């Protein structure tokens with residue numbers, strides 16, 4: 686699919702680069718053109734009607750709104766495949782990584798319907814060791830109160846966090862909210878329990894940032910559709926629900942640099958992918974490769 690604006694390549698100024706390095710997150714205004722945003726919105730709505738193998742509804746039954754997500758669905762949604770290969774987003778990722786190309790780790794999206802109460806818990810993304818960033822693009826106008834927030838500079842703390850439930854037994858995890866279970870599952874599957882427990886010693890439970898917001902330097906932005914936030918995977922991030930009167934959909938691409946390897950607790954992730962029939966030709970400690978994780982542009 687060829688779209689108008691496909692030659693558009695968003696760029697980072699020297700100031701953007703400095704912010705990304707120091708703060709671990711930077712907002713890039715109007716980085717993605719309106720026709721790509723329209724295509725991604727269409728793709729998300731079709732993906733909701735036709736869920737992929739990783740689709741999750743993260744709202745509890747009976748709650749208002751609805752918090753949904755899917756991952757790696759570009760195989761079935763051509764708009765997503767076109768966006769990652771033709772929109773210029775890969776060029777932006779490569780430029781932020783300081784490399785000629787970037788490797789796509791994942792395409793994913795999060796949709797919070799109007800009135801969603803379920804938050805995105807504070808976390809950071811540790812499944813990769815080495816250069817790893819995400820580009821979070823707003824598909825709708827998203828007010829500051831519903832937008833993704835970051836603890837400024839937390840990517841430089843040299844600390845690794847897991848959900849508190851990562852350290853607890855099965856009895857306590859049975860009471861988790863759906864979003865907490867989602868982030869826990871991302872790091873730990875029952876099949877990888879031995880690895881996960883052995884790995885636990887290098888991680889700390891994620892602090893209760895929401896309970897002590899004033900103690901943290903929290904940054905975030907009101908977003909227009911097409912604005913994006915480029916963030917280091919290790920920057921702690923989270924979001925409230927969506928108290929606004931319209932949907933707050935976001936599309937996220939995750940990118941790794943040439944020095945990136947799969948972290949030990951990423952074993953669960955590749956196990957799940959292989960279980961769904963995806964080819965994952967690398968192991969823990971090895972560089973990411975294979976057709977699901979293409980080098981772009």
Ligand SMILES: O=C(O)CCC(=O)C(=O)O
Nearest residue numbers: 795805819833924935937
């Ligand atoms: O948009 C959200 O609510 C979640 C985004 C997120 O956690 C991520 O992209 O890592």
